[in-house]
Amino acid sequence: MTIWTGASGTEYEPVIGLEVHAQLRTASKLFCACPTVFGAEPNHHCCPVCTGMPGTLPVINRRAVELAIRLCTAVGGTVHSGSVFSRKNYFYPDLPNGYQISQFDKPLCTGGGVWIDTEETGRKFIRLTRIHMENDAGKSSHSGDGHSLVDLNRSGMPLCEIVSEADMRSPQEAMAYMKALRSILRYTEVSDGNMEEGSFRCDANISVRVMGTEPFGTKSELKNINSFRFVGQALEYEIRRHIDVVDSGGSLEQDTRLWDSKKHVTMFMRGKEDAHDYRYFPEPDLLPLDLDPSWVAEIAETVPELADERSQRFQADLGLPSYDAGVLTAERELADYFEEAAGMVSTPDEWKALSNWIMGDVLRRLKEENLDTTAIPIRPQRLVQLLALITDGVISGKIAKKVFDELWEHDVDPATIVEDRGWKQVSDTAAIDTIIQSILADNPNEVEEYRAGKTKLRGFFVGQVMRAMRGQGNPQVVNQRLSALLDNTN
Amino acid sequence: MTAPDPSAVAHVAGLARLKFSDEELRLFQQEFAAILEMVEVLEELPAVEGVDTDSSAPTPMRPDAVTNANLPDAMLANAPDREGYHFRVPAVLGGED
Amino acid sequence: MGNEMDTPQTLDEMAAALRSGQCSAAQLIDQALGRAQEHRHLNAFLSLDPEGAQQAAAKADEELASGHDRGPLHGVPVAIKDNICTQGMPTTCASQFLDNFAPPYDATAVQRLRDAGAVIIGKTNLDEFAMGSSNENSSYGPVLNPLDTSRVPGGSSGGSAAAVAAGIVPLSLGSDTGGSVRQPAALCGVVGVKPTYGRVSRNGLVAFGSSLDQIGPFATTVKGAAGVLQAIAGGDPMDATCPDQPMDNWAAECEKPVGPIRVGLPVEYTADLTDEARAALLGPLEAMDDVELVEVALPHTRFAIAAYYVLASAEASANLARFDGIRYGVRVAEPESDLQDVYVASRTAGFGPEVKRRIMLGTFALSAGYYEAYYGKAQQARAAIGSDFDKAFEQVDVIASLTSPTTAFELDARTQDPLEMYLSDIFTVPSSLAGLPAISVPAGADGKGLPWGIQVIAPHWEEGSMFQFATRIESHVASAGSLP
Numbered sequence A: 001m002t003i004w005t006g007a008s009g010t011e012y013e014p015v016i017g018l019e020v021h022a023q024l025r026t027a028s029k030l031f032c033a034c035p036t037v038f039g040a041e042p043n044h045h046c047c048p049v050c051t052g053m054p055g056t057l058p059v060i061n062r063r064a065v066e067l068a069i070r071l072c073t074a075v076g077g078t079v080h081s082g083s084v085f086s087r088k089n090y091f092y093p094d095l096p097n098g099y100q101i102s103q104f105d106k107p108l109c110t111g112g113g114v115w116i117d118t119e120e121t122g123r124k125f126i127r128l129t130r131i132h133m134e135n136d137a138g139k140s141s142h143s144g145d146g147h148s149l150v151d152l153n154r155s156g157m158p159l160c161e162i163v164s165e166a167d168m169r170s171p172q173e174a175m176a177y178m179k180a181l182r183s184i185l186r187y188t189e190v191s192d193g194n195m196e197e198g199s200f201r202c203d204a205n206i207s208v209r210v211m212g213t214e215p216f217g218t219k220s221e222l223k224n225i226n227s228f229r230f231v232g233q234a235l236e237y238e239i240r241r242h243i244d245v246v247d248s249g250g251s252l253e254q255d256t257r258l259w260d261s262k263k264h265v266t267m268f269m270r271g272k273e274d275a276h277d278y279r280y281f282p283e284p285d286l287l288p289l290d291l292d293p294s295w296v297a298e299i300a301e302t303v304p305e306l307a308d309e310r311s312q313r314f315q316a317d318l319g320l321p322s323y324d325a326g327v328l329t330a331e332r333e334l335a336d337y338f339e340e341a342a343g344m345v346s347t348p349d350e351w352k353a354l355s356n357w358i359m360g361d362v363l364r365r366l367k368e369e370n371l372d373t374t375a376i377p378i379r380p381q382r383l384v385q386l387l388a389l390i391t392d393g394v395i396s397g398k399i400a401k402k403v404f405d406e407l408w409e410h411d412v413d414p415a416t417i418v419e420d421r422g423w424k425q426v427s428d429t430a431a432i433d434t435i436i437q438s439i440l441a442d443n444p445n446e447v448e449e450y451r452a453g454k455t456k457l458r459g460f461f462v463g464q465v466m467r468a469m470r471g472q473g474n475p476q477v478v479n480q481r482l483s484a485l486l487d488n489t490n
Numbered sequence B: 001m002t003a004p005d006p007s008a009v010a011h012v013a014g015l016a017r018l019k020f021s022d023e024e025l026r027l028f029q030q031e032f033a034a035i036l037e038m039v040e041v042l043e044e045l046p047a048v049e050g051v052d053t054d055s056s057a058p059t060p061m062r063p064d065a066v067t068n069a070n071l072p073d074a075m076l077a078n079a080p081d082r083e084g085y086h087f088r089v090p091a092v093l094g095g096e097d
Numbered sequence C: 001m002g003n004e005m006d007t008p009q010t011l012d013e014m015a016a017a018l019r020s021g022q023c024s025a026a027q028l029i030d031q032a033l034g035r036a037q038e039h040r041h042l043n044a045f046l047s048l049d050p051e052g053a054q055q056a057a058a059k060a061d062e063e064l065a066s067g068h069d070r071g072p073l074h075g076v077p078v079a080i081k082d083n084i085c086t087q088g089m090p091t092t093c094a095s096q097f098l099d100n101f102a103p104p105y106d107a108t109a110v111q112r113l114r115d116a117g118a119v120i121i122g123k124t125n126l127d128e129f130a131m132g133s134s135n136e137n138s139s140y141g142p143v144l145n146p147l148d149t150s151r152v153p154g155g156s157s158g159g160s161a162a163a164v165a166a167g168i169v170p171l172s173l174g175s176d177t178g179g180s181v182r183q184p185a186a187l188c189g190v191v192g193v194k195p196t197y198g199r200v201s202r203n204g205l206v207a208f209g210s211s212l213d214q215i216g217p218f219a220t221t222v223k224g225a226a227g228v229l230q231a232i233a234g235g236d237p238m239d240a241t242c243p244d245q246p247m248d249n250w251a252a253e254c255e256k257p258v259g260p261i262r263v264g265l266p267v268e269y270t271a272d273l274t275d276e277a278r279a280a281l282l283g284p285l286e287a288m289d290d291v292e293l294v295e296v297a298l299p300h301t302r303f304a305i306a307a308y309y310v311l312a313s314a315e316a317s318a319n320l321a322r323f324d325g326i327r328y329g330v331r332v333a334e335p336e337s338d339l340q341d342v343y344v345a346s347r348t349a350g351f352g353p354e355v356k357r358r359i360m361l362g363t364f365a366l367s368a369g370y371y372e373a374y375y376g377k378a379q380q381a382r383a384a385i386g387s388d389f390d391k392a393f394e395q396v397d398v399i400a401s402l403t404s405p406t407t408a409f410e411l412d413a414r415t416q417d418p419l420e421m422y423l424s425d426i427f428t429v430p431s432s433l434a435g436l437p438a439i440s441v442p443a444g445a446d447g448k449g450l451p452w453g454i455q456v457i458a459p460h461w462e463e464g465s466m467f468q469f470a471t472r473i474e475s476h477v478a479s480a481g482s483l484p
């Protein structure tokens, strides 16, 4: 557990709350019929509504509401019928109407929470304050000649804002919370959680207090952090900055800051006195969101078993370590893959072996080839077949890697691969003895040195034998016969 | 309810992104005072109970369908300044919400 | 075309003349354009579209000749208030800000008029962004009342009212937020309708007070107004506040034989009337057969103007935030200007004084620390006013009042005092807050020969009974010969 200590030796505790914006996985925008596809030419996915032309009106996307309700159910929040959209007024060129349509005093959902698991503090429940719906703004970039260029393709994208209580006490917890939330969004197919494309972003509220005291310190708000790593780094920086000021007897001003990921510092954006007066009022163009209870119940039925629950089950039923369970359940598709394979075997050793293969070779290959977990080319059944060949002593672990590489390219029964390539493991004592004897005969100096006490050379003999057997010697038998023929003649 | 003083009127003008001369601000303050005096009648409104402000109509929702035409030229036709298919504006500094 | 005496004037006459071959749509459009030229001094139009109109008329003539009859509006000239979007045609809202703006889409109401075969000849003048009661707040100069050019036509839809009153077009569209169709209709001596909130799509109507705005027709006759409303009304998937609701055939409703009716007279609306005004209202009502006049109480009326100006201005302050000089409209920028300078300079240059006044009031009413006292209270007042009407309609079928407490006033008479101007809408604002349908029908004239208007308010979605009773007033007044 990191202890945050000031120069005076006083210990401090960070207090962190996050506001996450997640883009809902719809085909069209929240209030108009423009596509949500990423990467279009500037202003090509725009219409009079999302460019804020005079006289245009918002009409809400039913699918967006459905996805938001599914998320609320997944995190155990209370879904409110009669939630109200409000206008949040501020001027910005990305915001074509001069107001964002958001929810204010009557959000769609309150309460609920997310389980996280960190090495430092173990399992912990992070409470949610609320979840509400709102539309996204556009994007501006610099032209290089002192101008900004505005692209409204993002304008009107459907977002959920997920506001946590200030329940996190370290950057690690904050990152774990973000990962857990993203996992839920992806499991439920509410959002693709794609950070590069801006469909998962976060604002963090951070303050520090003297360890063991109640009242919160003055907070800073960190805006628009778009990676797990940056959240960790920005919070570390900001905690340190707060402690340095407070510990030296200074006082902080409430402010809003931006993380500069190049310089690794947070930069002042505006102080409390410049805080916006958003002048929220109910959006007159939309009626309150009256929800049919049977529809809400129907949506609740579509929430799948989530990562945390699944991880608990993998540990309890399959005896997996919590680390393995965590890695395997982080993505729904990977957990599905593991679970399909696991269903074909029946012992904890086999389950653990499958877990090792997936966490090791499968994830490594995916990463190398920049594939996601939906794209594993080896069917679970093949992995189980491969495992059986090792268990049955047909191939060594080393050969298994080669078979795995073959399977990655072609969907064939691993036994056939082993057969065709002549990769079967050799356990026959007589055959192995013959090879050992010829190796010993070819290397008389090494035999002498070994027998004189240079036992390090044993590895050399093992290597020679295995090379002569093209890796197919059963390592146990090879070792055993080496002992017999090399050591016993002494 | 008292009428806002000139600095408060200037603050409201700032929120609304409008600018007034000192003379105009003084005039506004007078007009505000008169209008707010008229509006003051609302203080006499008895506490309303059981008044239904909610609409009983169900919220209409649109299906999640992409039906707009790809018309960047129409969207940019009225732009005071553009660069390619971007709207061009004096520099935006920092981010916002 | 025959002489002026034979020229069809009303929607009915035009529809009949087009089908009997007495005239063509092309002739009607030329006549309308000619009259618009003759009446240029009224400043009723901000733009005319002779080419577009002549093309549309030619098409209408072809269609009618080939038996493709789109109904009563087919081939008839109409004018559209210039805060209603017309694709590719100027839509300025009478504001410097939108001097060069041409929207890329048609308002739903405009689209429906086109579908009904109506021919749009041009866009009419208004108070800037529909904010005003005299049409003196237009950036392009005031509209003059055709009945007396020293007087205002009322506002904000003054151009659309004047265009009908001057006989340029038999029909036009306006928009009504707190009385902006009914009050100019009354002051110009024509019929004007504010439908039930949600009856007509607001898609394409440049928003002022979104929870109040409705597009409504002007016409020379009640039946003409009913015909236009029939064409533009009905649910629109582009407007979440515009549901599918059953509609009667309102033009037929106007001609139905009618039985006894109970008409409510709100005491709050008659208490302070001058004798002349009272007579203008009660004269026709008392003289009509089968009309039972019932005094009703609308006790929260005194809160209406305050609630209206808070709510409409609050909504306007947000609705007009999109006019920032980025995507359309005026941009005022010096070489050194930063973004904030552009916003401030563009908006300050683009908006006129009344628009700024309302944005300021609305911004203030929503700002931190004031919301509850202003917006919150105003919403409560609005709800109370709505329930006043609900109770009254338990006793009566419709409610009648004067549309405006005065007849047309002189230009400049009220421009120095915004408050006095606001009170012009005292009888129209409450039904706007309640979302009720209301119509103004010409009644008698005052001593100077200027028309009074009687307002008929009906329960939600009951435009049918509103048109029926309005037709009775119309025929009674016509037979009494008391119109100017």
Ligand SMILES: [Mg+2]
Pocket (backbone or CB within 6 Å): A102, A134, A161
């Ligand atoms: Mg937000």
Ligand SMILES: [Zn+2]
Pocket (backbone or CB within 6 Å): A029, A032, A033, A034, A045, A046, A047, A048, A049, A050, A051, A156, B068
């Ligand atoms: Zn759009």
